[in-house]
Amino acid sequence: MLAIRRLIASQSLLPGDKLPSIRKLAREKAVSPSTVVEAYDRLAAEGLIRPRAGSGFYVAAGAPPGRAGDTHAPLDRAVDPFWVSRQSLDAGRETLRPGCGWLPPAWMPLAAIRRALRATAKTADATLVEYGSTRGSPALRRLLVRPFAAEGIEAGPEDVLLTSSGTQAIDLICRHLLRPGDAVLVDDPCYFNFRALLQAHAVRIVGVPYTPSGPDISRFEEALALHRPRLYLTNAALHNPTGASLSPRAAHQLLAAAAAHDLTIVEDEIFADFEPERSVRLAALDGLNRVIRVGSFSKTLSASIRCGYIAARPDLAEALVDLQLATGFGGPSPLAAELVFRTLSDGSYYRHLSSLQGRLTRRRREAIAALATCDVHPWTLPRGGFYLWCRLPRATDASELAQRGLREGMVLAPGNVFSVSRTAADFMRFNVTQMPSEVLAFLRRALG
Structure with missing residues (x-):
């Protein structure tokens, strides 16, 4: 029983405390008594509880207090972005x-992932053992740029760089564009790992209040004039953590302000596939001029199959290829890219999204x-x-x-x-x- 494990781990149940009877717990949980008997037997086998003949079950004297969570991070550490x-x-x-x-x-989509795993196991030997190309799988990059044309974005596979994750994509951009002490704008609130990553780059983080239609434009313009930031990180689709979507009016105002102050925008698309109807995109309005699109498949496909991407104008994409070579000798695992490609290209992924x-x-x-x-x-x-x-x-x-x-x-x-x-x-x-x-x-x- 997970609930009992949690109560023992949190010390809400202490060594020597008696557990509910089998029949009582079965009534409370609306399960059969045999299910409770099996659960108690498993907890006893793990050493968490002990049976006493004719009396019932009790928390064992040596029950490990950290069993349920067993977290490595101290419980009392500061509540910070990490x-x-x-x-x-x-x-x-x-x-x-x-x-x-x-x-x-x-x-x-577990069934689709397993099909892709079986198919990938039969792929060319080089995919299983060799490094990938510098930009990553050409087949996956061609697949990723297909929807761009419908948005009015003129970009080919050569303008896309595969990375080992969405976070690594943003890290590469920060490495290329930022120096310690530079100012970077983020939404307030924003995805907490944006803050953690920027702290690692020793830059000044400037927050702009976020509204249900996007950042507060007047405060955004004030921050541009006062701090002269190099970069702005945001989610345009289903903003994290608020769930808000950028309005067309706010998007146009953002791009006008960015152009006036030579600001580069990183638009994280990681939640885009969850939208029933596509909202406005800065990259589409801008044409990948001063907006960089990044994304990954960790939320909709698998967080275990690590693969992200960057779509950027040609000169920037070329520079990021060299930087990824210097810091990681290539992009994501060819195995990961092959798995993503196979899962996305057989049609099941989009059926999964519709159902989801x-x-x-x-x-x-x-x-x-x-x-x-x-x-x-x-x-x-x-x-x-x-x-x-x-x-x-x-x-x-x-x-x-x-x-x-x-x-x-x-x-x-x-x-x-x-x-x-x-x-x-x-x-x-x-x-x-x-x-x-x-x-x-x-x-x-x-x-x-």
Whole structure:
């Protein structure tokens, strides 16, 4: 029983405490007594509980307190941009992760991935053992640029560079364009790993307040004049963490301001395939002149098959090829690129996306209704995706709530890890696909 493991790990159940009887737990969980017997037997085999003849089951004296989470990052470390990532990635399978940034395995196209694995195993020997070409798989790059023409973007496969991930794509751009001390604009709030990556490049991070239609344009222009930034990082489609979409008016104003101040924009498309209808894109309006498009398949296909891409004007793409050679001797694994190509090209990926979009719409509605019972409400209603950016009631400190959640076997994403100005203390980002009933029960206890 995962719930019992979590209670033991968080020390809500202590050595010597008696567990519910088999019949009582079966009634509470609406399962058969035989299911509870099997679960108790497994916990006993792991040494977490001990049976006592004629008395029942008890928490074992030597039960390891960290079993359920077994996180490597200290629970009491500062809640900073690395905090959610470390807790989410290091958490055990029993840990609940409503704050993580990916879909559960059951939501992913597992059958298509397995077909691609079988087909790739039979591919040319060179794909299995040799380095790939400097720009990455030509077949995958040709596939990626096909939709560009429909957007009005004149770009060929030579203008696309494959990378080992979306994060590596942004890192390469930062390495090429930035020097320590340069200013970089981000949305406030923004994806917390933008902040972590920029900190690693020792640049000045300037936040611009984000609205339901995009960045606050007047504040954006003020930041351009005051800080003279080299770069602006953003999500145009289904903004992370807010779920908002850029409006056409805001997009045109952004590009006009960028042109006036010689600003380069990095537009991260990682959530684009979750949109039921495509919203405006800066890269499409700009034609990849001063906008660089980056993306990956970790959210919609697999986070295990690491493959990202950069689409940029020719001179910039050429420079990034050399930089990737210098720092990694090539792009992503040819195996990863082949797997992505095979999965995207057989038609099943797009059927998966269509089904996924409908399923996410239903799950968002359910999560919004459930959160409302805790007086937790979304800041805006996303057009797609799996995030809800929510304000907590009564100015609750989200970081304190997240620390409490971690002690009870749950990883949450508090607002200030996303906020440069740290003005989102009473916000929380929820992943609607990672919210079983235990998460809502915790929120009711904690916020009641």
